[in-house]
Amino acid sequence: MHSHSDQSRTSQHHCAVVTGGARNIGQAIALRLQQEGYQVIVVDIVEPEAASLQADAVLVDLADADASRRVMAKIAERHTVTRLINNVGIVAPALLEESRLEDFDTLMHLNVRSALICTQALLPSMKAAGMGRIVINASRVVLGKEARTIYSATKGALQSMARTWALELAEHGITVNCVAPGPIATSAFWENNPPDSERARRIIDNIPLKRMGQPEDVAQAVSFFCDDRSGFMTGQTLFVCGGVTVG
Template sequence: MNQDSAQRHCAVVTGGARNIGQAIALRLLQDGYHVIVADIVEPEADSLKAAARQVDLADAGATQRVMEEIAERYSVTRLVNNVGVVAPALLEEARLEDFDKLMHLNVRSALVCTQALLPAMKARGMGRIVMNTSRVVLGKEARTLYSATKGALQSMARTWALELAEQGITVNCVAPGPIATSAFWQNNPPDSERARRIIDNIPLQRMGQPDDVAHAVSFFCDERSGFITGQTLFVCGGVTVG
């Protein structure tokens, strides 16, 4: 992709170095965008390494500096606020330091990145912002902190959708259900009764894959999806239906 093409079609994916974020970044790369991954670690995929920016997205100042540098070089019209950590704990065990960590990384980074990249979208009269949230916004045990952050992202997305609609910028959420990532298997060991119970409760009778989420994000990022905003699409194998 030449420089002119990159200027026309640039996407930033936070937390895109592995798992769902990497699948999203690779799909957008396949869709023809110049993709910039922002993550604390280097991307696992070789095709994403050259343009990647290593940054601790929980550090607001560092994140702002990186996003401003990107905004100076590229006209970013797609932003996927994907980064997130879980910190599972029952209510009585939830720690205030984890609350701060999750709010700073999962929520504040989305605000910082969007504010930095928004001027280019407004200037072009077109933009796509996608939040990667979670089906836990509907409730899940041991997810007090995580669900709070994902619920905050969905609430912000609905507000931004109204504020930015006149500029041709859409804001939507993709909310994954059980997806087979390293984080999922870390919290739910494959041979555990908990993992078996989760899979048995999925109507489609299989775990979702990172590519399932990436496909939904790709749809919302498409220029032809311009009449959809403020919405949440659950990619959950039917878990949220019942």
Template sequence: MTQDPSPRHALVTGGARNIGLGIARRLREDGWRVFVQDIEEPEDPALRADAQRVDLTDIAATTAALQHILAQGPVTCLVNNVGIVKPASFDAVALDDFDSIMHLNLRPSILAAKLVVPGMRTAGGGRIVMNTSRVTKGKIDRTLYSASKGAIQSMARTWALELARDRITVNCVAPGPIATTAFWENNPEDAPETRAIVDAVPMGRMGTPEDVAQAVSFFADPRSGFITGQTVFVCGGTAVG
């Protein structure tokens, strides 16, 4: 990766709240000019000037929004973070949910990368970071979510090989139990199953968006140019055993 332009431009999808917000804040602290794309306005007012409210399942709207960002300079750090869960047991999985999950969790990653990679090549390199999940190792009630996140991790390894010659690294962070509103919506706080999740974390606590952002910051660093195709589980040790 060549000497970074000033300011360096980063894009975080789904960066309005929760893990995405933590990532956007950290990259901003690291010196990036951070663009956020989300269907909601960022909770942090400091991120709103470069935020776009856009439905990332809408290809035309997302393309137009991305082109507006790229008109201001190349994006040399792309964090594909946006995603939804829709928990369901095997017997309750609705095939109608397949498109909605894949069109948000997976397709925007491809669209964004196709548009930003040419600028990364011109700049002499770049960073792509995918937010996947510990569920790729298996979790009850996550058929479609785990399918989407597993696809992202597999796709990232392919991109790592294809884009290495362009000095573009592609890596994944895979969060475990992170204390966000999304986690509590999908894991009721008073449910025995939720208590079991929390009690099983070897580090003895839930993770935070800042924990995930730390891993993203590492992968985004210009000095991390010899690390690609990797997945770091930010899970307090839950993925170990």
């Protein structure tokens, strides 16, 4: 456990909401923020694996707009939320020719529309507090990646939205930034690229740091943007990629 800094003490009265925080990168983010003294509310379709996150977790399908609105309104009513991590997202990999319109709807609704709903719901709380930190989990795919037509469209939309929000919310002391993970060792990654497969080996060989990223590497970047002291950075995208976006 880290020794609590002044920031952690002030954070204790403040709440952080992490969408898709029950597994993988989202859970690593939620645990890191909890460690830093925030009350963390995970909003996800399944219960968090980590026991410390279970009591405050809220179960909802974030692809369902009405249900999401109701849940977020309740959270906003009960808590002073000054940190929002729009993390939820699914992939549906497919080449252009095989990309399915129903996947387009599903991914746009879950990955993008949920961020809009959650942010709108929690904005009054942040404006009243006179500050806020909104962090969006984008992806290295915003720079292009094969077999990611729909997924990259959602992540590019999120990144563009973040830049717009950064401008609109700046006067309220609310920053909006993106973290863009490269290859991270999550269960989803290993499902798509079995550890002993040629494809997994090729991916790791192409990472300048010669290792997969860990969910905690992404949590580190999110933590940085959430810090009270990070108030002069907004509208930015930070790639957490082991160097793959360089050169």
